[in-house]
Amino acid sequence: MNTPSSNELSRQRILVGVSGGIAAYKAVTLVRRLVEAGAEVRVVMTEAATRFVTPLTFQAVSGHPVRTTLLDAEAESGMDHIALARWADAVVIAPASADLMARLAAGMADDLLTTLCLATEAPVQLAPAMNRQMWAHPATRANRDTLLARGVTLLGPAAGAQACGETGEGRMLEPEAIAGAILEALPREGGRDLVGQRVVVTAAGTREPIDPVRFIANRSSGRMGFAIAAEAARRGATVTLIAGPSTLATPSGVTRVDVETAADMQAAVEAIESMDIFVGAAAVADYRVAAPADHKLKKDGEPLRLELVPNPDIIRGVAARADRPFVIGFAAETEHVREHAATKRVAKGMDLICANEVGEGRGFDRPDNALLLLWEGGERDLAQADKRHLAGEIFDTYHQIKQD
Template identity: 60%
Template sequence: MSTPLAHSRILLGVTGGIAAYKACELTRLLVKAGCEVRVAMTAAACEFVTPLTFQALSGNPVHTTLLDERAEAGMGHIELARWADAVLVAPASADFMARLAHGLADDLLATLCLATEAPLYLAPAMNRVMWANPATQANRALLESRGIALLGPAEGDQACGEVGAGRMLEPAGILAALGKHKGPLGGVRVTVTAGPTREPIDPVRVIANRSSGRMGFAIAAAARAAGARVTLIAGPVALATPRGVTRVDVETAADMHRAVLSALPSTDLFVAAAAVADYRPAAASAHKLKKTADTLALALERTPDILAEVSAHRPRPFCVGFAAETDDLLANARAKLAAKRLDMIAANRVGDGLGIEQSDNALEVLWDEGARSLPRASKEDLARELVALVAERYRLIHPLKEDPARHAQD
């Protein structure tokens, strides 16, 4: 069982306003939902609530100053921005919304919001007249047009004694809204392997395959868009890292084996899209082999079966394999599904312009009690369809808990 936000890294920004006290309860609820929380406060926020309060509630040091030498020597503002799976500013004052809308980076929190690639959420809190002001509404529209999500505001009694829109959503409501935005794989830790491996014959020559890595990279991007925290273990390919994805580069099957085992303790769902070499030279030469004979015999040995080892591991992640076949596609895929005890397998034909080194593909997705055909499409579109299907099957085994906001007062 998991919550939509379990295992998520939430950077909570707190701006100046009386609603800052509610951010304390929000921090508690986020931690209770299984999040790792780090807090960044503006100078004005520190006038309402002390950083020590948030440190005690989150269990992490609080960040307050852009040019703090100790912070810059440690995580630093760029590292903090990249660390986050989501940035949530609650409360978000009218002043902060205005500065963010116009790209100012005059304090730590505004800089973090500009430097992050993570989804950004604002929970506005201000007087009803300030909220209704055309300037604020223009800033709201501008922020939303850039993909920034606004959670609230709510209507009701305000600290100034007036009643109307502008009140910050209650912490439980923010938690519930944030969870809904996370996607079908919210809170799930996904590890994807992609690309080929290269097995050295000598310092110059290798045994490799034609995999471009595009399908695996597209799956990593689709899983991230579905709310997962994604680690991408990539063989030697010339592809850009998908936004918000942690990338680990490897060369050989042994390298990939070590990287996967290292990631396994923090993996809930494993997608083996890489074309890992089945065999490698038994002994790679330390020196370039000279062309002295008409033939050259190489002794090959099996490489570790990474997918089978992951599937046999306890505790075991949800395992999705790939089968690239030239013949008997469904029969071979079913055999691999059973032999390696996988949860799902995605099978595709290769050769004659299909699959490998192509921009599109088609998949037959199989599991013990069913199957689904995904027709030929771009690998990016196909990856989104596959991830949606994988999420659907994953949630049958690992359903979400009840909305934690319903138990916010437990």
């Protein structure tokens, strides 16, 4: 994850929320890093946060008065809390305590920070920080899942030594890592280059049932497809994400359709009447069981033989449409990556294929990857990088191809 350098966040307006916890002192460094990168930063603190770090400290590093209360007559006469919510390009809360997460999950607006989170249309990111037992508690886990389902992004937590003397998961990410995540989530200057474009992305794997309990699946996490959908939305596109089973949060501004099998995914794609760009990032199962059992198959000590039949080729079908969009596909290979990917691109009618080598520790269920992009008359190597960064490079290449 990259740390922003000078002017990378120029003219970006970032609201930093600080809730109560010893990690609040790290938020001072976070604000400094964001300001150094060119961002305009406003800070909102909960009452508990002021017990750990004074508002004056944040005012000194941000260059702006700090808001701490909802009903502040003097502050409301300048920038009222609704205007502040509209002002932000991004909201990041660091640290985000267990209490704050619970109140956000419940939709409460009992202080300035939670009210802003309800009133803003900007993406919201939380950097949790709490004792390891609090983070592991089922209530916190449920609150986390609720927030993720609403499109909130979680940054961390990390694992390690905690202020309480215990060791485990619950540490707030370091300020540099949080600043890097904010940079990656914001649209780049001049990056609204997909406005008016309709983008459809398939992501994650599919599950092909054997019986009501068991299924055939693969190792895909969906991270690449979700990153592509998020990047397309940041660039102004109207995005539909058709996702196989995944626990990943729906990116902000993206319409999500959940499916399970390859046939389900095909039907969802075919239901979309028109699209400008199609990105087939899903790891669709090549085969399905011909006749799944309608009851749980019992183990009897004898070999189990399953008849597998081919699944529909979704990308080939999209490429064959009369009103075909620009088609981007993926190739996950264990050997001869370039040769197999080039053959696949031509056979399926893709305009651009993104190939990567997979295997133990490579490609699947990782936040980073390396890609080889191939198109008619050109290619490009993308070095190992965060999948969010790679998503941006893919759309940059798309524009390059369209201009050639």
